[in-house]
Amino acid sequence: MPEYLAPGVFVEEVSFRSKSIEGVSTTTTGFIGPCRYGPVTEEPDILTSLTEFERTYGDGNQLAFGADGATTGPNYLWQAARSFFEEGGKRLYVSRVFRPLSGNYPSDLAALFGSEERFPDGHARLLVGTAPDQFRIVARYPGEAGKLKLRFTVRLGANVLGSLPDPGGGPTPVPTLANLADGDVVWITAPKALLDPAAPDAPPPPAGPAPAPDANPPATARTIASLPLYVARKDAATGVWRFHGLTPDRVAANPAGFLIGDFDPNLASGGDSIRPVSLSLDVLTNDGRSLGAWSGLPLDPKHKSAGVPDGLFDLFSLKGKVSIGLPVVLLNGSVAADATVSNTIEDGSELLKALDSLDTGFDLKISKIEWDDAGRNELAALKKKFERGLVATAYLKGGNDGLLPGRTEYEGRAEPTDDHATGLKQFESIEDISIVAGPGSTWKANDRSEDVAAITNLLIAHAEKMRYRIAVLDSHEAMKIADVRKLKAKLDSKYAALYYPWVTVFDPVTRQPLNLPPSGFVAGIYARNDTERAVYKAPANEVVRGAIGFETLINTAQQEVLNPEGINAFRFFEGRGNRLWGARTISSDPEWKYVNIRRYFAYLERSIDKGTQWAVFEPNGEALWANVRATIRDFLINEWASGALLGDKPEKAFFVRCDRSTMTQNDLDNGRLVCLIGVAPLKPAEFVIFRIGQWTADQKS
Structure with a gap:
């Protein structure tokens, strides 16, 4: 309560409505896998196009694994990013995994x-x-x-030497400098100060007549020591500029350097210039x-x-x-x-060398410049260069793609004392990811079955740990129906969905057909479905835009075997094209059988989670409970009105309870507010049945 201690008029702001909940995004995706280039330990940045992906993680050329690069394969991560954006994806995070030829990739980059x-x-x-x-x-x-x-x-650069009228009223202009920074390396052209043999920093004139230029000067005479390069230094106390020779012979000849006043202020006739x-x-x-x-x-x-x-x-x-x-x-x-x-490298001349x-x-x-007419001509020619x-x-030489990454690289590591994280650990600090996949993680599964199975389990465990995510799982390449059923029999989670078979595309890199794991396409279809329809609509019966076919053509009889087991199939339909024709999770719990139910509940839970943070540490009483009920009810009424919930009235579509019936005195004593929410989600019309029978004209309806 504000204090009122002195008479006066006090204006205060008050709220007469409940807080609002904003629905969270459900389309942001995280891909993990090897690629051509890019960070391994740095926190991933969000990507919104394939161009941004290529700028950070390289192009789509093939990867070459092994000490001799003999194991080559498609760049599945690039292909998945391309498919994701083609299918309608908007926002993507990438965690690159890399396995060096020996040892583990260090988490501390300074050790590299x-x-x-x-x-x-x-x-x-x-x-x-x-x-x-x-x-x-x-x-x-x-x-x-x-x-x-x-x-x-x-x-x-441009000449920074100029002149101003003498503030004392004298006839001689005063030289000035503009746009010059302390420490800049400059090229000085000052006929009187540098090329005059009487100038304090000019090399002494050669004894006797000037030697003829050597057409083939010896290598020992080739040097840049004679270039008129200097470092500009400004005295912080006096503001006076001095120019110190870069090379040791010039520093020894004139340690104090040149003052700006050493230059001819009559620029038009003197021809002096100072150019950074x-x-x-x-x-x-x-x-x-x-x-x-x-x-x-x-x-x-x-x-x-x-x-x-x-x-x-x-x-x-x-x-x-x-x-x-x-x-x-x-x-x-x-x-x-x-x-x-x-x-x-201590100065500019050493960097140039x-x-x-x-x-x-x-x-x-170039040959060492002598201060005669020939030397001046040579200096002028070099100046033009x-x-x-x-x-x-x-x-650069020596780069390689390392070894094919395995479980260790996908799992990653993130110690509390480290500034870096790798693998799936990178995604744990990014809240807005809703879909996670490892495109290409099932490549060559027959040769490394244990590694592939472990990576699949890691993706599922990550989604379960983060709660508001779903893992899109790939079947293995060239799998038969019996094999994919065996694969599914080992999996059970309400936070993952399995897709089969691989999708055939036209590869823009090799200009040949190429079979790709389905996760990149599926993640893009999820995003397109959520954007064009809604997250509560099942992401199925959707055209696969980038597909020219599938690795295995599945008919209705075969899908009748796969679908009940939670294996989502891609199908080709004559006249309707290539479509995703399944929307089930791999869960054995019938309550979480459908992908859209799992993803819609993740949307509801995360939206309520973020939208009610204001309630923490508020006084835990009737006023707070009423405010929480109103906040969640307003959010769910909006969901019902948009068609996400089943029921012709809000009372049939959901309920919100937050009162003494949901909390005991023990809950209150321990600072717990318990709110019970029930919703009636819409299930997909997976089986559309029309019952048709004969009707006689004389029967009454």
Whole structure:
């Protein structure tokens, strides 16, 4: 109660109605399985199209398992995602499972990047440069598709040197700098300050006449030390800019660097310019598909913007919010036996030398520039190359798809002290998933029957644990009817449904017919059914849009054997196409025989769960009970009005009790509010029967 201590007018907000319950989504799906690329331990992000799937988890090319990649097979996870979105699915989470060639995939990613020998199998990588100027590029995720192509481009930016009138009224303009950050690497063209032999930082003129240019300079003379590259540093106290030579000989010659005042303020006649040098990075797949492009990156590894490190090795680091999701990791330096990293790239010139070692068109291997007319011409030619952009390309090597994942990888792990989770453990923290499946988990079941059976049981156990989910189970490939009956005889759960046979599609990758496990199609049909009709409508008698046929054609007599046992069949009907023709769970409990009943109750339970959280810790008395009854009753009346419940009146369709008849004094003493809810759901018209008999005209109706 508010306190009223002083006279006045007080306006308060009050509620005269019960709280409302909003129905939850029932179409969000979670797929688990191996794929070409993508995160293994990071929390899955929601996907809304096949394009988004490919951007994170790679394309639909085949997977190659084993040390020599000899066991090849279709990319069932990509195929399932494609089928899911084709059939009408909207929202998808993916948990990628990966089994390295040896050991287990670590949950702590920091353990992956110790030394090159300790890299886990599956991560493509490359060592760039030669000691001491070298760094490592590592594919962030394992997989054959991790053999990426990285294109580094270095180019000059616009001139940031300008002038303003002398504030003292003098005739000489004052040089100024704009859009320059502390730590930027710059190319300086200043005829008076740099090329004049009397300038403090210019190399001394050669003794005697200028030597003729060497058409074939020796390799020892090839260097980038003579490029006019400097690091811009701003004095925080005075605001004065200084430019320090990148290379040791320039630093030794002029440790203090150049002041901005050393430049000719008469820009029109002096020709001075200060142009930042920036790096661009494009990451592409082997077939040229872009995984991301980053431009305007500073060359200085220690660069900061607004006090935040944003150098190349900070942006593409292993950890941090900025780097999560980037396709590669860049590690600065060599790694010792104790897995400690010592930085070897300390400045922009060292990074340029490392990139120059790729020898793919970067072309900084020029003869040492002498400060005469010939040297100036050579410098001008190199400057034009910088303006166009110098490109170096790196190709990562060594990625592989590991071994075919099994029970351990599908089950996953998530320790309380870990920041990472794998396998089905990843889905436990995602509340909005309503459908879960493992497309391709039953592939090669004859060769690994125990693993496949364990994975199937894991999917069922996960759905039962999470309560508001249903597991879509795949039959095995090339199964006969007797075999699928044996498979079903080992299963019993009201949280799962089994589908048979596999669906035949036209594979856009191989351009050949391909048999696929049905779960991807079924999950999409569930979503389409819920969107176009409602979750209480049985997801059956629906066209399979992506199918060109089925692995096994089933007739009515055969389905009469399968249907009573809870095996949902795909059927072809002349004139009506390929259809899903079954809507039963694998439960032996007749109360939970139908998929739509199971899914509708999950919808009701989760909606009420989320919509009544406000009641926790409220005073447990008549007022609260009445409010809870009204809240749930309003929600169920809306469900009845929409046709989800059986009965011509609300009283016949449901009841809600929350009073002393549902709670004992012991319940109240222990803080329990007990509400009893009963609903009359609609069962599907699985058998439509028309009874027809003869009628004579003289009989009365």
